[in-house]
Amino acid sequence: MAITKKIKIGVCVMEKKVKCGSEVFSAPMGQIFDRLQAFGEFEVIHFGDKVILEDPIESSNLKSLIYTYKFAAQEFDDFHYKPRTENVVIWPVCDCLIAFYSSGYPLKKAEAYAALRKPFLVNELEPQYLLHDRRKVYEHLELFGIPVPRYALVIREVPSQELDYFIEEEDFVEVHGMRFWKPFVEKPVD
Template sequence: MEVEEGSVGKKIKIGVCVMEKKVFSAPMRQILERLEAFGEFEILYFGDKVILDEPLESWPICDCLIAFYSSGYPLEKAEAYAALRKPFLVNELEQQHLLHDRRKVYERLEMFGIPVPRYALVNREVPGQDLDCFVEEEDFVEVHGERFWKPFVEKPVDGIFGLK
């Protein structure tokens, strides 16, 4: 980011394009309070009404953008805003689409050598579809010959990892 002439003493505007339930969470408040404590940043909260209802051309203009996906968040709209205004992105937006598919997340983690929990995938065309690779018994399920003892946690592919 280039420093404009006459910008001495000007605060850097950080846009927080996050659903309100996340903005007001304790961890996010801690991060933002620490940024404000430096005295060099102005925090601009977009808010749910702006994010969901306002055209992106009327969103606040910022130098830096913090934006991340949660349930109901219009990620494509945030991407369009970033393309229009070109703020410095604190976190990548495009990569957040990964969160829509648990299989892609696990694949990416494994690609970088990051441990993931033991898991198996059962892909059905329709709910309850019989598959040769899947066997369910009273106290276990078996997927591709690998046994998982009950109880276990079953999650949908499009689970958002608690980011709701």
């Protein structure tokens, strides 16, 4: 019977997105990965916050520089220089990559890893920049006919800036003529 190499699925996701208590993965995500691994063809590798946030993708360590000098009749008879470098992979090498943006997530670093290692991307990385701006998220959802909650945008250059399109009363705010009764949820754009 031939031993086949397992397909390594890298999960490059912040722990707050996948953890549930002390478990590495939340129950739904854990079930998905358990089912994949049950086939015996897959190995799931969770990168973890320390790896994602602190560790370099790879590091080029200069292992050693070896110089050998030989003297003969007060002259350099021979000079040997043998540099040896070794690339040390810090982020796990995987065949497939699942990566989800969340606040604090180094998306550029994940893109650099994908460019270097060329894993199959289960989900694209570049479009995740859209998630940095709530306005763009809503714009794209509306573009594809996906319902969004009723919302209004108040854009200020400085906090407490007076705006002619914004009215705040005790029990409501009005933005561009749209009235929102309190209580409601205020969220930043990013």
